[in-house]
Amino acid sequence: MVDEYPLDLAGIEDQRILWERAARNLILQVTDRTGCGSGWHGHCRQVLTWFLSRWGVAPDRAQKLVDEAVGGRFASWTCPDTVLVDDVAEELAMSLRPDDGTQSAGPAADHLERWLAVRAAVPWRDAPGGGGDGPVAPSRDGAADDIRAFDGALDPDRARGMLAALDLLRADAAHGASLDFELLQRWQQHVLGTPQPPPFRDLPAFAKGGRERYGIGPDTRARLDACLAESARRTGQLLPLTARAARAYLDVCFFHPFDDGNARSAFLALVFVLAREGVALDGVSLLRRVTFQADEPEDAVILTRYIDIHLAETRRNSASPAS
Template identity: 45%
Template sequence: MFDQNSAVSPRRSPSDSFSAQAGSARTRYDSLSAWLGVRREVDWQHAPALQRVSPDRDGFRSWCEGPVRQRDPIRAERLLAAHTLAREDAARRSPLNFALLAGWQREVLAAPGVPFRVSDAYAKGGRERYGLTPRTQADFDCSLRETTDPDIPLVARATRAHFDVAFFHPFTDGNARAALLTLVYVLVREDIVLPEVGPLQTTRYADDPAGAADLATLIGVLNRRRH
């Protein structure tokens, strides 16, 4: 599952074909619950180790200044502003929680307030539904606190945090951007800066353990690429 010598590509889960056949955004299948099951299933202890070296370039900034700016200069500026905040928070080792992400997200969306969602959320054309209970926000913060657990490999902590944001889906908009910023934050807090982040922009599915492991492997590949 964590074969670093294999090509890394996004995977479709078996249930995704079922979701597509169902064709309904109102499916009762809860993709957030599916992710929490995958989160427990993956053997994170075998995730690749990362090398702490001086970065030759900041892949997130390069991505913003390159393809993002070409498509939408305003979007690029907002992402760069949020990234600056995230880097500052990482230097201070600010606790990772919804409130911290909301501060970055205000920059991303140029919005005065970004509360936690108040209803079920949907993605991938409605094929994934992320349920909401009275405990969802508290569970989200609890998951993010695990990014400081020294018994879990750093790449696994970053990968899980990325998927936690993607599949808890805390915001009404911009969750993919928030997920990438969170991944970057977890790595930077431990002095890891990836030289590329573009390859991380692939579709992943909540109920796919192999796809989750693949993302951790890809982060390891990108970390080594500079060498």
């Protein structure tokens, strides 16, 4: 969608009307695709930020300009009228300056491909083992407790959706379900509170203020499914559970399959991989308060260590409930 409007930031003074028309058309395309449902304006901001970044505006600057142009003028379940759309598009175009760019207008790096290269090089077999083998039942439900405390503080409806997804994934784990996009999609419908399972994204995705870009191709979903399938325990090719759970989490992060809620989806995938082998944690704080880089191998190793810390502590506490 953003590639339909090739523009040049250096020529902004002569092209300003073209930038305005492009922004207007993108807003209207988002309203048409989302139906102006819950949180549609967040996706609209994301698309406008992608658009500016794609044509040379520095990612942080792009996000700032979009935030300033949109402000609080878009609302869930409300489609903006023509006057408002035109006003936002005009303000965005008028705010652009030739020196807003620090990158060329050429294709940006694909951090999904960078992640897949890192993924192949990480020494997953050397990951710590979580303090032992076999199932473990914690004295408290760390995942549910964290959702109630963290997500509940942000939005009670968000917490309810996450808890519903948590119950569903544990039922799926008990039945030995295979982890793939379709399974994530079922949980994500509860996470986002959408009337239908959210589809796989059809555009490049951005994260970390636009600093990471995840490409899209006709085989992206199939590649994600192939990666997630490796989270299962396999005879003759046993990787530590901590490694398989961490890898699934990062796969979801960097494939970035949904337009929204990918961090929550990644966390649920991690919990599922553990639950499928009868493991639950009594704490998850290290797994939800950190950010990982797609092209940094050490980050993958760090995540396996964080899972190991929580798992080993859960085993100790389970063995000594009085403590």
